Amino acid sequence: MSLLQPFGPNIWIVDGPIVESAGFAYPTRMAIMRLDDGALFVWSPVALTSTLRTAIDALGAVRFIVTPTCMHHVALPEWRTAYPNALLYAAPGSRDRRKDIAFDADLIDDAPTAWAGQIDQVLMRGNLIATEAVFFHRASGTALFADLLQNFPPDWFEGWRKLVARMDRMIGAEPQAPRKFRIAFSDRKAARESLARIHAWPVEKVLMAHGAPITGNGAAFLTRAFAWL
Structure with a gap:
């Protein structure tokens, strides 16, 4: 299997090494999206090996690196070193957790001009974790x-x-929101407002860092997955 697995037009996924968190072993996964101008957008970077870097560089120039949550930070220093000219975007809480990393910008509810119209985004608010x-x-x-x-x-x-x-609920018939995250939504009104924006997207597929992707009927899946909210 190729290191970079195509997941659709101008998007590839890479399965990284297992990492440990709170005594549990987690698989890791990243995604790379090529923008209209050829620049690469890296989501949730995994450990950067020389082989992986060669494969990525063959796709284009890495210009944006994003950590989607403050918990996805382990590999960031090596990416910061490897791609010093790329802009590194922090999820809320990332700057406090990794004061040793020089982030360039913060993720907000709207996409910056660089990828607006190609990649949409929203912060899922209201969660204590x-x-x-x-x-x-x-x-x-x-x-x-x-x-x-x-x-x-x-x-x-x-x-x-x-x-x-x-x-x-980390194990089940299909992907779910873990119970600890459900309990941690202290402001469900804010969470539902964020979720409404997600439901407005014409989702066909759903990619997760910790779980097999959903490759069809993504919108219906998301309706089931967040029905509890």
Whole structure:
């Protein structure tokens, strides 16, 4: 399988190494989108190997790097070093968590001019754990979620971790919002306002950092996935 997996027009995904968080092993995934001017937009970067860098550079010049939540920060320093001329965008909370990283700009509810009209975005507000920036790649009809939707294979965890994962809705028939994130939505009115913008997108596919992608009927899937909200 190619390191860069095509996911639609001008979008590729890369599965990275496993990382540990709170004693749980998480797979990692990033996406790369090529803008109309040829510049590359990197979403949730994974560990940067020399092989991966060669493959990415063959697509175009990396100009924008975004971390969709403050929890997706592990690989940022190596990307900052490898692509010093790229603009690094911080999700809410990222600057506080990684004071050692020089971010160039902050993600807000509206896309900057550089990718407006090609990639839409909205901050999923009201959550005490993290404010996630959710994106929509128009050319491929893909919505991108970092942590708000997850789904692990039934045999991914063992022992007590498997029990906790099931209770947290990290394992199920299809991707779901983990229970801890549901509970953490202290301002559901703000969350529903953000979700309304997501539902307005003509979503065909849904890409997640921690779960198998949804490759069809994405809008209907999102309606089911967030019906609890």
